[in-house]
Amino acid sequence: MxxxxxxxxxxxxxxxxxxxxxxxxxxxxxxxxxxxxxxxxxxxxxxxxxxxxxxxxxxxxxxxxxxxxxxxxxxxxxxxxxxxxxxxxxxxxxxxxxxxxxxxxxxxxxxxxxxxxxxxxxxxxxxxKRIAADALAITPEELGQTLARKKALIKPVLLDQSVVAGIGNWIVDEVLFQARIHPERLASSLTSLEVQALHGAIQKVLLTAIQYEANYALFPQDFIIHAREWALSPYPDQGQHLLCPRCQQMLQIKRVGGRTTYFCPVDQPPVPVALG
Missing domain, CATH: 3.20.190.10 (MutM-like, N-terminal)
Known part of the structure; x- marks a missing residue:
């Protein structure tokens, strides 16, 4: 899509x-x-x-x-x-x-x-049509205020176009990975630092994708999109693309909010951790 x-x-x-x-x-x-x-x-x-x-x-x-x-x-x-x-x-x-x-x-x-x-x-x-602010235009403050009211899992919340407009399934996975946030965290549980990290990750992922015109093969190797798009992956073997590019542990694949979800259970813990 x-x-x-x-x-x-x-x-x-x-x-x-x-x-x-x-x-x-x-x-x-x-x-x-x-x-x-x-x-x-x-x-x-x-x-x-x-x-x-x-x-x-x-x-x-x-x-x-x-x-x-x-x-x-x-x-x-x-x-x-x-x-x-x-x-x-x-x-x-x-x-x-x-x-x-x-x-x-x-x-x-x-x-x-x-x-x-x-x-x-x-x-x-x-x-x-209840279409929210564009994902590249929303401010950290607006994002934080919206998430604080959502007692639901962060992944389906970010997929909701009435929360933030333009983010699809693979983008949410990438954003959460870059921000080190577990996809099954409650949106309202995110700390202010995590909201800042999430906002920065949204900008990073979207601007990178626009820069390369959504050509996944050109995306940086520290993006987990390569786990989804193996045929376009820069990795040399079929196993390596399924490893976390940070910790080299196996990525986990499960359904969250009814959608196939890729994440690292090590780098994206289910509870908040200190960022830095």
Missing amino acids: PELPEVETYRRYFEATCLFQPLADIQVEDTKLLTTDYDVLVAALRGRQFIATQRVGKNLFVETDGGFFVHFHFGMTGDLAYYQYDQEQPRFARIIFYFQNGYRLAFICPRKFERIGLVDDVKAYLLK
């Missing part, structure tokens, strides 16, 4: 290719992907230009010169492709924007979980 780093990559791609290009037409293969009526969508966008992009969590909002936004949600496997000729059209291009310069933007929707529609007010939309 495209998480915050992938969607940020899409945002930058969109901004580099599609801004200030008048739209000629829109082709929609499956109207079930639309959250706005087809005729309304086409009438609103034809002849308009995209003028700016904004990402909040896993959501991409593209502003038009008409004052409204187009909202992209990438579902499980969504992607974008900018191209010119018919023979370049990617598979599963369910929605295609035709620009007056002869180029096109395909919204690629292999599994049809993706969605697109018009939004008048981004802030109102986020409030209605």
Whole structure:
């Protein structure tokens, strides 16, 4: 599933290719992907230009010169492709924007979980959908105040988009590992120092993933993502990638909050420890 780093990559791609290009037409293969009526969508966008992009969590909002936004949600496997000729059209291009310069933007929707529609007010939309502050924008104070009210395990709390937006399963595992916090700790039990460490880890993991455009093979060797993505791991043998890069003990794999979870039982103890 495209998480915050992938969607940020899409945002930058969109901004580099599609801004200030008048739209000629829109082709929609499956109207079930639309959250706005087809005729309304086409009438609103034809002849308009995209003028700016904004990402909040896993959501991409593209502003038009008409004052409204187009909202992209990438579902499980969504992607974008900018191209010119018919023979370049990617598979599963369910929605295609035709620009007056002869180029096109395909919204690629292999599994049809993706969605697109018009939004008048981004802030109102986020409030209605209970989407919290973006994971790269939330402050340590905001994070700490929110976690202090949560009497639930820290992993599912961080996966809740109404708590912090944009963090998915592997990112939560990586963040908790980098912050040395056990995934089954109660969110409300975190100390102020642990909240600071958690906030720093969120920034570190997300910025690293964005830097490498979510290419896991390029991630630092002290990231446990390599335990999940063995095919892309920099480690030379199949056993080493399952060891903690800090203490060389075997990583533990279990289900936490219904999600497969990787962590180090040594470096991420189930009770608070002094950081430093």
